Amino acid sequence: MNPAGGLPRGGTGRAGRPTLAVVGATGVVGTVLLGLLSERADVWGEIRLVASERSAGRKLTVRGEQVEVLALAEDVFDGADVALFAVPGEVAAHWAPAAVSRGAVAVDGSAAFRMDPDVPLVVPEVNARAARVRPRGIVAGPCCTTLTMIVALGALHAEWCLEELSVASYQAVSASGRCGVDTLREQLAAVAGTEAGTQPGDLRRTVGDTGPYPAPIALNVVPFAGSFAGDGWTTEELAVRGESRKVLGLPRLRVSATCVRVPVVTTHSAAVRARFENEVTAEKAHEILAGAPGVVVCDDPAAGEFPTPADAVGTDPAWVGRIRRSLDDPQGLEFFVCGDNLRKGAALNTVQIGELIAAELREGRPRLP
Amino acid sequence: MNPAGGLPRGGTGRAGRPTLAVVGATGVVGTVLLGLLSERADVWGEIRLVASERSAGRKLTVRGEQVEVLALAEDVFDGADVALFAVPGEVAAHWAPAAVSRGAVAVDGSAAFRMDPDVPLVVPEVNARAARVRPRGIVAGPCCTTLTMIVALGALHAEWCLEELSVASYQAVSASGRCGVDTLREQLAAVAGTEAGTQPGDLRRTVGDTGPYPAPIALNVVPFAGSFAGDGWTTEELAVRGESRKVLGLPRLRVSATCVRVPVVTTHSAAVRARFENEVTAEKAHEILAGAPGVVVCDDPAAGEFPTPADAVGTDPAWVGRIRRSLDDPQGLEFFVCGDNLRKGAALNTVQIGELIAAELREGRPRLP
Ligand SMILES: NC(=O)c1ccc[n+]([C@@H]2O[C@H](COP(=O)([O-])OP(=O)(O)OC[C@H]3O[C@@H](n4cnc5c(N)ncnc54)[C@H](OP(=O)(O)O)[C@@H]3O)[C@@H](O)[C@H]2O)c1
Ligand SMILES: NC(=O)c1ccc[n+]([C@@H]2O[C@H](COP(=O)([O-])OP(=O)(O)OC[C@H]3O[C@@H](n4cnc5c(N)ncnc54)[C@H](OP(=O)(O)O)[C@@H]3O)[C@@H](O)[C@H]2O)c1
Numbered sequence: 001m002n003p004a005g006g007l008p009r010g011g012t013g014r015a016g017r018p019t020l021a022v023v024g025a026t027g028v029v030g031t032v033l034l035g036l037l038s039e040r041a042d043v044w045g046e047i048r049l050v051a052s053e054r055s056a057g058r059k060l061t062v063r064g065e066q067v068e069v070l071a072l073a074e075d076v077f078d079g080a081d082v083a084l085f086a087v088p089g090e091v092a093a094h095w096a097p098a099a100v101s102r103g104a105v106a107v108d109g110s111a112a113f114r115m116d117p118d119v120p121l122v123v124p125e126v127n128a129r130a131a132r133v134r135p136r137g138i139v140a141g142p143c144c145t146t147l148t149m150i151v152a153l154g155a156l157h158a159e160w161c162l163e164e165l166s167v168a169s170y171q172a173v174s175a176s177g178r179c180g181v182d183t184l185r186e187q188l189a190a191v192a193g194t195e196a197g198t199q200p201g202d203l204r205r206t207v208g209d210t211g212p213y214p215a216p217i218a219l220n221v222v223p224f225a226g227s228f229a230g231d232g233w234t235t236e237e238l239a240v241r242g243e244s245r246k247v248l249g250l251p252r253l254r255v256s257a258t259c260v261r262v263p264v265v266t267t268h269s270a271a272v273r274a275r276f277e278n279e280v281t282a283e284k285a286h287e288i289l290a291g292a293p294g295v296v297v298c299d300d301p302a303a304g305e306f307p308t309p310a311d312a313v314g315t316d317p318a319w320v321g322r323i324r325r326s327l328d329d330p331q332g333l334e335f336f337v338c339g340d341n342l343r344k345g346a347a348l349n350t351v352q353i354g355e356l357i358a359a360e361l362r363e364g365r366p367r368l369p
Numbered sequence: 370m371n372p373a374g375g376l377p378r379g380g381t382g383r384a385g386r387p388t389l390a391v392v393g394a395t396g397v398v399g400t401v402l403l404g405l406l407s408e409r410a411d412v413w414g415e416i417r418l419v420a421s422e423r424s425a426g427r428k429l430t431v432r433g434e435q436v437e438v439l440a441l442a443e444d445v446f447d448g449a450d451v452a453l454f455a456v457p458g459e460v461a462a463h464w465a466p467a468a469v470s471r472g473a474v475a476v477d478g479s480a481a482f483r484m485d486p487d488v489p490l491v492v493p494e495v496n497a498r499a500a501r502v503r504p505r506g507i508v509a510g511p512c513c514t515t516l517t518m519i520v521a522l523g524a525l526h527a528e529w530c531l532e533e534l535s536v537a538s539y540q541a542v543s544a545s546g547r548c549g550v551d552t553l554r555e556q557l558a559a560v561a562g563t564e565a566g567t568q569p570g571d572l573r574r575t576v577g578d579t580g581p582y583p584a585p586i587a588l589n590v591v592p593f594a595g596s597f598a599g600d601g602w603t604t605e606e607l608a609v610r611g612e613s614r615k616v617l618g619l620p621r622l623r624v625s626a627t628c629v630r631v632p633v634v635t636t637h638s639a640a641v642r643a644r645f646e647n648e649v650t651a652e653k654a655h656e657i658l659a660g661a662p663g664v665v666v667c668d669d670p671a672a673g674e675f676p677t678p679a680d681a682v683g684t685d686p687a688w689v690g691r692i693r694r695s696l697d698d699p700q701g702l703e704f705f706v707c708g709d710n711l712r713k714g715a716a717l718n719t720v721q722i723g724e725l726i727a728a729e730l731r732e733g734r735p736r737l738p
Contacts, residue, residue, distance in 0.1 A: 164697075188560065223690070231694075232692060265566035308590065324600060
């Protein structure tokens, strides 16, 4: 039996607390991860920072201390209880199992294991218990687009039972890593002070290189995220469908998604229409969401109150507003939600899962059937 | 009987062609309107340009000729056969009936008459015949958000019968007139070269004045367009519902809309999910849309082909791509559509309606029952 799936080995780090490895500590998500580890209640013993050979020897600050970055290798996981992965999918695909084989529980934020039936896909506010059953010793987190809306949806589903979901996203460039942010900033500098965006093709000429995107992203919106998955769909749209089903435990949930990149640096938004098995009211939805952990209701449109990325960026919760019952369907609810794609959309969810594992190790809780 | 609703008086302008008044000729929409009148097959006799007193005496070019702008007054409509209105709603509300009382047919692009049961709401590609029955002598065009998608939807509806519509919009700032464009350009200049958009509230501090919008529009998206209409809805969202029903002749069509402003200068986009009474296929949808007047299909996502505002701006048609059948509903079709909000979304639709009226006058076609 895989030790990571079995009884806890107990913390081996300082003060008896679990040892943590952070793999991808130098990346966009990794940087936010170190910030969160420094801000949050400290449950960890030793924290090891890991990245590629390119970064080995660099010093990064976590919990106010300078820590040297190690190059990724099998032995960085020796004695580690938990390993958080914030690296490209192909790196995680190889190294998460390697961490498990050295005795750590691996928590992965990449796409590598999300749809693996032997890997739980966890959003702690929604399905924390799922993290306890991990046949491969790995726990995955959903993509940032799913994470933007799933905490609010989970709370509403618990009350009314979700049966259909229609989502249009407004996705920020930092979800493409540093090159996404650099591309938007460079294009903004190129268009500022020009008349670009008013004649066919003039924006393409003005911005030149489109970086990781198939079209200009400054002064534009691009209805294509991820890669092409066949039958007209993108991988990102299929991810929203598959992951929502898996996290909510609704394998036949009807889902439509259109994923669109917008010129926002950080914080994804989504226009959501949800249909439930039961009749809904906007008042009750307010009440449910106001009481849901990880959700903030920001909804007084008459007073100009609704969430926008500019206000949600840098914060942990999902900001929900524009809550209203569908005019032509008493079981339909519509809302707009914003969430920081680097925090809850990536680093925060990974850290929260890590903390669940740490608590499990601490409590010596036996593995669930 | 109102003469504008009755038999044609015949053209009174040069070469026996109808006389046209363009009211609001100096505005954002009016400027595009003059361009279209200059480009299109010329059906008009005299063209009079009208705006507020502020602009009286200015000279504008139309059909290659310099024409002096007249201040809006009753007598500018004397002898006019058709008057196109591109002015704020409250100005149209007073002056379109005034034009009718002087014998002109009024075509209005504002919100003033769209939902008036005695005013047809016309999109020539979809319901041209409706323009012939105009008890008040006035014909209205829908708002730019409805116009973005309705031509494509009308073609699909004719084949499969629409029963439900879910729309999320990505609306450009030029729909707010010149002040929307100026606000976005000023905010872009303020954020260029800064790190704004990465910390809570920093964007609000960097951009300062938010102009006509309730939140920053550079590096942001704003889920609020129009004004607050009660029960959680905005006027723009209710307009999309009411106008789609009226244009398609489906008074009980189920519609959900979320209208969101994005930092794009010109060209609205919409992520559309349409459910029909009949089963659909993506192949047949391609065929229908490729043959529909006013629609261009741009849909090969594997090759990076899909519409974006940067490519649709300055062009007449609705650009449709990302066409796919819903994965969980054989009657559901999803697509993404981009259309220039100043052309088909405003000026072009108004001109097209004007041309319908001109043809009716020319043919001396009797009024329909
Ligand atoms: N950005 C988001 O909003 C978001 C949301 C959800 C999930 N994710 C996922 O999170 C992961 C990280 O994304 P990111 O945006 O932070 O990317 P990033 O900025 O490009 O950072 C990548 C990190 O992975 C490390 N790395 C790359 N190749 C490596 C290798 N061969 N061996 C060891 N380390 C390697 C890099 O180290 P060096 O600095 O040494 O190269 C860096 O620390 C990705 O799987 C992404 O899909 C991102
Ligand atoms: N922009 C769009 O995408 C869009 C789409 C669909 C519909 N519309 C509608 O089209 C109309 C015009 O919009 P716009 O964006 O072109 O606005 P705009 O740029 O502000 O132009 C307004 C026009 O109306 C004239 N005007 C204003 N008050 C007047 C008055 N009291 N008497 C006579 N003329 C007056 C102005 O003349 P001066 O220059 O002399 O002030 C100007 O020509 C609005 O009803 C708008 O809702 C716009």
